[in-house]
Amino acid sequence: MVDSLASLPVRFYSLHADAALAFNVKGNNDNEDLHTLKFSSPCSCNGLRPTTKKSDGQFFTFDLLCSINFDKGAFPNLFECRHSTFRQLRASNCNGEELRGMTSVSDERPVTVEIKDLKFTYPGIDGHPPPGAKPLIENFSLTLREGDRCLLVGANGAGKTTLLKILGGKHMVEPDMVRVLGRSAFHDTYLTSSGNLAYLGGEWRRDVAFAGFDVPLQMDIPAQKMIFGLQGVDPKRRDQLIKVLDIDLNWRMHIVSDGQRRRVQICMGLLRPYKVLLLDEITVDLDVLARADLLNFLKEESEQHGATVIYATHIFDGLQSWPTHLAYVANGKLQLAKPIKEIPELKELSLMRTIEKWLRKEIEEQRRIRKERKVQGLPEYDTPVEGSRVAGGDPAKASQLLNNGWAGGRLHSTLAGRDKEQLYDLSSNRVLR
Numbered sequence: 001m002v003d004s005l006a007s008l009p010v011r012f013y014s015l016h017a018d019a020a021l022a023f024n025v026k027g028n029n030d031n032e033d034l035h036t037l038k039f040s041s042p043c044s045c046n047g048l049r050p051t052t053k054k055s056d057g058q059f060f061t062f063d064l065l066c067s068i069n070f071d072k073g074a075f076p077n078l079f080e081c082r083h084s085t086f087r088q089l090r091a092s093n094c095n096g097e098e099l100r101g102m103t104s105v106s107d108e109r110p111v112t113v114e115i116k117d118l119k120f121t122y123p124g125i126d127g128h129p130p131p132g133a134k135p136l137i138e139n140f141s142l143t144l145r146e147g148d149r150c151l152l153v154g155a156n157g158a159g160k161t162t163l164l165k166i167l168g169g170k171h172m173v174e175p176d177m178v179r180v181l182g183r184s185a186f187h188d189t190y191l192t193s194s195g196n197l198a199y200l201g202g203e204w205r206r207d208v209a210f211a212g213f214d215v216p217l218q219m220d221i222p223a224q225k226m227i228f229g230l231q232g233v234d235p236k237r238r239d240q241l242i243k244v245l246d247i248d249l250n251w252r253m254h255i256v257s258d259g260q261r262r263r264v265q266i267c268m269g270l271l272r273p274y275k276v277l278l279l280d281e282i283t284v285d286l287d288v289l290a291r292a293d294l295l296n297f298l299k300e301e302s303e304q305h306g307a308t309v310i311y312a313t314h315i316f317d318g319l320q321s322w323p324t325h326l327a328y329v330a331n332g333k334l335q336l337a338k339p340i341k342e343i344p345e346l347k348e349l350s351l352m353r354t355i356e357k358w359l360r361k362e363i364e365e366q367r368r369i370r371k372e373r374k375v376q377g378l379p380e381y382d383t384p385v386e387g388s389r390v391a392g393g394d395p396a397k398a399s400q401l402l403n404n405g406w407a408g409g410r411l412h413s414t415l416a417g418r419d420k421e422q423l424y425d426l427s428s429n430r431v432l433r
Ligand SMILES: Nc1ncnc2c1ncn2[C@@H]1O[C@H](COP(=O)(O)OP(=O)(O)OP(=O)(O)O)[C@@H](O)[C@H]1O
Pocket: 122, 123, 136, 154, 155, 156, 157, 158, 159, 160, 161, 162, 163, 407, 408
């Protein structure tokens, strides 16, 4: 049996651009030909050779010597290295000193996001899943650690936004199904109030009395007032974000373009440092440069401060070397969640082509299923289940219920109706916040 390092990259910090390294590897296979090192950043690894071999009867350990030259402009502050075969990997410089800041085996990095057997159905009009409704998300498990950058991909309607909102504590699920930094995302308000968990998504909207919910934010307020109005912000970080997003502090929010408004929104969302950041397609309105600079900023944040970032997007341009992990969702089910280097397709195809290939396969499968259903005389598409527990799941009765403003994600709501000739008022505040 060969120990696989597949998901156990080792992380090293602050090397010189060119370094001579000595590695010590341990595993249960003594085939010297198996020694290859894989690096997360473009570099050449020269002269990898085992110098000593020891065996304790069960494991073999090798000392490996090599020199690394990072490609021009690719020298990272932190890079990951994995041995193709062996589990244990230590690195020292040629004087035998262990590399500074090194974690010897990276699966010791703390888990920041843990999703276990997640099941979720959007609530009906009474705040409960309609009786008989098929869960939108089911059997969904995913674990991410400090410093992971996970790209969340999937077709329109696959459930990406829903998943990010659940992680952001906007929809209630069982406390054990979703843990962020060891806490329940929905029930533990400390996560968002401390700023440790940040959610950035959708358009910047607010609820305005008499005008309704979800009105685009368009007050005549200068960007400076908004950005400098947030208390307790590190001025250095603020200046860096203003520079990265190229914000003109004189912009007035009611006459800015969509992209300019988006830049201010992103800046506000990132002003306070976070440990877990959830991004729902926030770069749509950004121009190529702003997008690239923002992605670099986020990459640096995760590499230097261990932030975990989950980013749902349909735009893969410039993302090839950004994620450490890829999670693919289809119909609310996790199809794949892996470190990027363990996805075989990515060895031959670009990120975009790989995802295109998966989506094409998915749509062909859906077409096949619909065709079969048609042949069997069944409706091609599932009919959405509506109804409520109050009305006993009967859509005819449910239609008698009066929805005076409740919708998913809304706090203020009252449901009024008539049941067995008795008037009742129900609050569905217990469900969402
Ligand atoms: N508040 C809601 N109530 C009921 N169903 C909803 C609600 N919001 C979304 N849905 C449904 O849940 C499914 C998943 O939607 P979601 O927005 O999570 O998908 P997505 O993967 O983010 O899609 P896109 O790529 O288009 O943004 C869709 O079928 C959508 O109609």
